Amino acid sequence: xxxxxxxxxxxxxxxxxxxxxxxxxxxxxxxxxxxxxxxxxxxxxxxxxxxxxxxxxxxxxxxxxxxxxxxxxxxxxxxxxxxxxxxxxxxxxxxxxxxxxxxxxxxxxxxxxxxxxxxxxxxxxxxxxxxxxxxxxxxxxxxxxxxxxxxxxxxxxxxxxxxxxxxxxxxxxxxxxxxxxxxxxxxxxxxxxxxxxxxxxxxxxxxxxxxxxxxxxxxxxxxxxxxxxxxxxxxxxxxxxxxxxxxxxxxxxxxxxxxxxxxxxxxxxxxxxxxxxxxxxxx
Numbered sequence: 705x706x707x708x709x710x711x712x713x714x715x716x717x718x719x720x721x722x723x724x725x726x727x728x729x730x731x732x733x734x735x736x737x738x739x740x741x742x743x744x745x746x747x748x749x750x751x752x753x754x755x756x757x758x759x760x761x762x763x764x765x766x767x768x769x770x771x772x773x774x775x776x777x778x779x780x781x782x783x784x785x786x787x788x789x790x791x792x793x794x795x796x797x798x799x800x801x802x803x804x805x806x807x808x809x810x811x812x813x814x815x816x817x818x819x820x821x822x823x824x825x826x827x828x829x830x831x832x833x834x835x836x837x838x839x840x841x842x843x844x845x846x847x848x849x850x851x852x853x854x855x856x857x858x859x860x861x862x863x864x865x866x867x868x869x870x871x872x873x874x875x876x877x878x879x880x881x882x883x884x885x886x887x888x889x890x891x892x893x894x895x896x897x898x899x900x901x902x903x904x905x906x907x908x909x910x911x912x913x914x915x916x917x918x919x920x921x922x923x924x925x926x927x928x929x930x931x932x933x934x935x936x937x938x939x940x941x942x943x944x945x946x947x948x949x950x951x952x953x954x955x956x957x958x959x960x961x962x963x964x965x966x967x968x969x970x971x972x973x974x975x976x977x978x979x980x981x982x983x984x985x986x987x
Contacts, residue, residue, distance in 0.1 A: 705895055707754030711736055711744065711786065716854040717800065718759040720891035729753065738762070738778040741785035748789040755796045755898050758783050761830070765804070766949040768825040779829035784836025791842025796901035796908070798894055803850040803882060803914070805831040808953025811881070813918075815959040816848075816910045824950035834910070845897055845908040847890070847963075850956050851915070851924070853977075854887035855984040860921070864928045865985070868936035878922035878940035882956030883914030886977030893969050900967055911966070912958040915974030927975060931982055 705725040712718035713732035722730060729751065736747045738760055748756055762768060762778040783799050790797035804827030805820045822828040834846050853861040867874055893913050901907045919927075925938045943952065963969045 705755070705898065708898065709748065709751045709753035709756045711738070711756075711758045712760030714857070715759060716852055716857045716859065716887035717890050717894070719856050720854065720888045721757070721759060721894065724891050725895055738782040739774060741777065741782040744782050745785040745789035748786060748795070749793065753795065755902055756786060756790045756798070757894055757898065758786055758797075758799045759894075761800065762826070765824065765826045768829065769949045772825045772829075775825050775829040776832060779826070780832035780836055783833040784840060787837040787840035787842060787844055790844075791840045794842070796843045796845070796898060797837065797840075798845045798847065798898055798901070799833065799837045800890070800894075801834050801846050801848045802827065802830050803848060803953060803956040803958060805834065805848065806953055806956070808880075808955045810955055811957075813957035813959035814912070814955070816912060816962055823953060826950060838910075843901060843905055843908050845901060846910045847894065847897065848910070848912050848958065849885050849890055849914055850882045850958055851884040852887050852890065853884055853981065855981045860884075860924065861928055861978065861981060864925050865932055865934075868929050868932065868934040871936055873937040873939060874925065875939045875941045875945070876922040876925045877943050877946055878920045879942050880952055880954050880956065881918055881920055883916055883918050883958060883971070884924050884974040884978075885913065885915040886972060886974060886981065888980070889915070889972040889977060893963070893967075896969055897967055907966075911963040912960050913963050913969065914958040914960060914971060915977065916971040918957050927978060931975075931978055
């Protein structure tokens with residue numbers, strides 16, 4: 705996509721975007737430090753771009769509990785500053801967010817109109833970023849997604865493959881439910897949304913996008929082992945058996961009806977995406 709400016713270069717979604725949109729311009733951390741919101745806004749103003757996508761974030765969920773100011777500056781203040789700069793220039797702006805904005809209660813998939821209630825610093829910082837983007841006054845869209853994986857970066861698939869090759873058995877949380885989402889499909893969804901936004905200034909808003917079918921981390925792990933041909937046995941455990949500094953939502957299911965209705969984007973089958981990732985990781 706020509707004229708697209710992307711914040712982020714080495715993350716999972718940004719890496720896939722570079723493959724799908726080689727004509728886009730990518731700003732890595734050394735060229736646009738998200739801990740400096742004013743510098744991010746200045747980069748947009750100096751870019752001469754036609755649209756902006758923020759695919760960068762502070763994603764260290766547990767470390768955020770001890771670095772709340774930094775997480776808020778990167779996840780809330782920087783996107784808001786970007787969105788204001790884009791609004792001033794009349795540019796479409798798309799920002800990636802997360803299922804962590806919800807409290808994880810119940811078993812029904814979360815819709816875009818449901819009340820939010822983040823459980824920790826990371827989710828709170830991402831929610832504040834969404835609110836800042838929406839308040840900027842321009843043409844904006846926020847895409848919430850969940851359980852992102854790919855052949856690169858730190859993610860659940862790569863961790864399970866490493867541990868599954870080293871061990872005979874693993875204990876994996878089974879009482880958290882959500883939709884694993886291939887980064888490649890997120891990148892494709894972003895480009896579809898931005899193309900529609902560039903063509904029609906009335907397009908935009910808040911949307912959900914996650915892989916199907918919903919599963920647990922343990923179910924995800926079993927599919928990884930099966931597709932990779934690993935004999936490692938996966939045993940279900942409760943979240944309480946695997947304590948972490950930050951609480952995770954038990955229900956991360958996302959209702960993705962709106963993005964299908966407005967942009968024709970279906971939920972991807974994460975099992976097919978997993979097969980593609982494993983193929984890419986083959987030596």
